[in-house]
Amino acid sequence: MKLYSYWRSSCSWRVRIALNLKGLPYEYVPVHLVKDGGQQNSDAYRAINPMRTVPTLEVTEGGRVHRLAQSMAILEYLEERHPSPALLPAEPFLRARCRMLSEMVNSGIQPLQNLAVLQRIKAELKGDDKAWCAYWIDRGLAAFQEVALETGGTYCLGDTVSFADVFLVPQLYGARRFGVDLQPYPLLTRIEAACANLPAFQAAHADRQPDAVPA
Numbered sequence: 001m002k003l004y005s006y007w008r009s010s011c012s013w014r015v016r017i018a019l020n021l022k023g024l025p026y027e028y029v030p031v032h033l034v035k036d037g038g039q040q041n042s043d044a045y046r047a048i049n050p051m052r053t054v055p056t057l058e059v060t061e062g063g064r065v066h067r068l069a070q071s072m073a074i075l076e077y078l079e080e081r082h083p084s085p086a087l088l089p090a091e092p093f094l095r096a097r098c099r100m101l102s103e104m105v106n107s108g109i110q111p112l113q114n115l116a117v118l119q120r121i122k123a124e125l126k127g128d129d130k131a132w133c134a135y136w137i138d139r140g141l142a143a144f145q146e147v148a149l150e151t152g153g154t155y156c157l158g159d160t161v162s163f164a165d166v167f168l169v170p171q172l173y174g175a176r177r178f179g180v181d182l183q184p185y186p187l188l189t190r191i192e193a194a195c196a197n198l199p200a201f202q203a204a205h206a207d208r209q210p211d212a213v214p215a
């Protein structure tokens, strides 16, 4: 498998964690989201992913190359194709709660802090892109914690790692980047610390990627 990724992209990070948790090796193809006006906007990359975003996972199966985009769709594919270890709970209610928490990040927070959105806010609306981001991330995390309190154990859903943790951890990195105070979210930072003990999360960390820029 080949993963088109950017070190600091939270959506790519989710897929890296899931691939690692499932023990699936992959080739890392860096797509620089800022350099050259953003390599995601190049004709070559648009042919790979018309949404001009990372991640894209390329899978060769039965002699055919399949390209998958949208981290949630990729995670669902990995879960179906490589069910063990399971990243979705077996029980239908918990399964839905897991997807619910994941979507709170996937559609409730990340799209509002996406690079292309921030560039427009700053350049065209002359707005404060960082304050915009911090507001939506904070609001989203507050809701996430409230929901996670009902099911949280070591991780978001009891004591087993799931999609919800895979979505949460990169989002907390983004929160710090945009100056969000995480003091009000002790459950979330506790879960983050538990995930940080796992090799799959460690290897997926932004700073450990081949295209990472040292601070």
Ligand SMILES: N[C@@H](CCC(=O)N[C@@H](CS)C(=O)NCC(=O)O)C(=O)O
Binding pocket: 008, 009, 010, 011, 012, 033, 038, 040, 052, 053, 054, 055, 069, 070, 071, 072, 106, 114, 115, 116, 117
């Ligand atoms: N819903 C998509 C979102 C993908 C996305 O927005 N990726 C960001 C990085 S996390 C990106 O490539 N942004 C490029 C841009 O805004 O120009 C997913 O989950 O994969």
